[in-house]
Amino acid sequence: MFLALEQVLNAGEVAALREAAAALDFGDGRATAGRYVREIKANxxxxxxxELEAVQAKVSAALMAHPVFASAARPRAMTKLIVSRYREGQTYGMHVDDALMQGVRTDLSFTLFLNDPESYEGGALIVADTVEERAFKLAAGDLILYPSTTLHRVEPVRSGTRLCVVGWVQSWVRSVEQREILFDLDRAIADxxxxxxxxxxxxxxxxxRSNLIRMWAA
Known part of the structure; x- marks a missing residue:
C-alpha cells in the first residue's frame, strides 16, 4: 500500500524544521550505504x-500523533530518522532498503519532504512495483509511506536543494495485506x-478489528 499523507507538519512547523535542518552538519551519505549501493548513492x-536529535524528536512525535500514519503503519519500532540532503547533481540509484536496520525489521519506508517541489528541479522519489514506476515529489510537510520491499530511487537533482527526513518502521502487523485490511476497517469504523x-x-x-490484531500482531 502506497499512502501520501498531507500536512504531517503544518507550514510553521515545516519552516522551523527546515531552518533547523539547514544549520546541521552534513557528511557524505555513502558512509551509511551498504557495499552494493555505495557507487550509486550520492547525497x-x-x-x-x-541539534539533529531535536529534529528527529520533533518529527517522530508528529508521526506518532498522526492518526492515519498510526493506522497504516501500526508502528512497533522505528529507526533513527535521517535528515537527507540532495544538492545539484546528487542522486540515489535503484535499490531496496536493508531488511534490518539498527535492530529493526524494515516493513515500511517513508520520506517526509521539507521544501516545496518548486524550489528544486528533479529529485523525485521513484518507487517501482510490478506494473510501473511511480514518481513522488510532494509538498513541504507531506509524507509518502510505502513498503520497504520495493525497489526505489531518487532522480538526480538538476537545480536547487532537496531536503527530506527519511525513516523506516517495524510494524506490529508484518503482512502488507493484513495491514491494509486493518486500515480499511479503521476507516469504516470511523465513518x-x-x-x-x-x-x-x-x-x-x-x-x-481487535480480534484480528490479536491474531496478527507479532
Whole structure:
C-alpha cells in the first residue's frame, strides 16, 4: 500500500524544521550505504548532534500523533530518522532498503519532504512495483509511506536543494495485506461512528478489528 499523507507538519512547523535542518552538519551519505549501493548513492546526511536529535524528536512525535500514519503503519519500532540532503547533481540509484536496520525489521519506508517541489528541479522519489514506476515529489510537510520491499530511487537533482527526513518502521502487523485490511476497517469504523454513533454494527466491527490484531500482531 502506497499512502501520501498531507500536512504531517503544518507550514510553521515545516519552516522551523527546515531552518533547523539547514544549520546541521552534513557528511557524505555513502558512509551509511551498504557495499552494493555505495557507487550509486550520492547525497548528504546530517551527522549526529544534539541539534539533529531535536529534529528527529520533533518529527517522530508528529508521526506518532498522526492518526492515519498510526493506522497504516501500526508502528512497533522505528529507526533513527535521517535528515537527507540532495544538492545539484546528487542522486540515489535503484535499490531496496536493508531488511534490518539498527535492530529493526524494515516493513515500511517513508520520506517526509521539507521544501516545496518548486524550489528544486528533479529529485523525485521513484518507487517501482510490478506494473510501473511511480514518481513522488510532494509538498513541504507531506509524507509518502510505502513498503520497504520495493525497489526505489531518487532522480538526480538538476537545480536547487532537496531536503527530506527519511525513516523506516517495524510494524506490529508484518503482512502488507493484513495491514491494509486493518486500515480499511479503521476507516469504516470511523465513518459509521460519524454517521450513526455507537451502534451494534460499530461494536461488531470494533470487536472484529481487535480480534484480528490479536491474531496478527507479532
Amino acid at each position: 548528504d546526511q546530517a551527522r549526529p548532534s544534539p 459509521i461512528f460519524a454517521r450513526e454513533g455507537k451502534t451494534g454494527l460499530f461494536d461488531t466491527l470494533c470487536k472484529t
